[in-house]
Amino acid sequence: MARYTGPVERIERRLGVSLELKGERRLKGKSALDRRPYAPGQHGQRRTKITEYGLQLREKQKLKHYYGVLERQFRRFFKEANRQEGSTGENLIKLLERRLDNVVYRMGFASTRRFARQLVTHGHILVNGRRVNIPSYLVKEGDRIEVREKSKNNPQILASIELTKSTGLVPWVDVDRDKLVGVFQRIPEREEVQIPVDERLVVELYSK
Helix, strand or coil, X not given: CCCCCCCHHHHHHHHCCCCCCCCHHHHXXXXXHHHCCCCCCCCCCCCCCCCHHHHHHHHHHXXXXXXXXXXXXXXXXXXXXXXXXXXXXXXXXXXXXXXXXXXHHHCCCCCCHHHHHHXXXXXXXXXXXXXXXXXXXXXXXXXXXXXXXXXXXXXXXXXXXXXXXXXXXXXXXXXECCCCEEEECCCCCXXXXXXXXXXXXXXXXXXX
């Protein structure tokens, strides 16, 4: 399955929830969902009854698009979460939060996960002093994440830092905004991760 390259705000309107797919527009309250809070298309404002399967599928799509993960990758993460002890749904969220592109986004080096993924694949990010260009790389507790020296004057990165100053950072990362260096302090608890997804429905979908 190819990565979606169309207008991302269309996804948010179709699913009816903000998935943080836009940076500046979202933070300024100018996203398409804010202006048109209904599904796209000619019949977007019609009310339709959704089945149980439809609810489960919608939650999976929310989670996939929120973290920018393709179907094959998502299945791999789900299988790993299912192998671990504890709640499969909570394990899945924790694994997705450890993705390098997500951690770069959480640290404020990118205004969206899509831009964070681009930074990683283009070699702008170092993990413990080594360049890592795999967005799905799982960050461990205590890992040091930084923008490489040659990229610290990148205007898009600096703009992202300014944009995210008003929103604050999640408590499981510690960041020096001036040096563009951060530490992934710990894996977050599920209740700390504020995402518009009911992962229990995703588990039900894959358990059939």
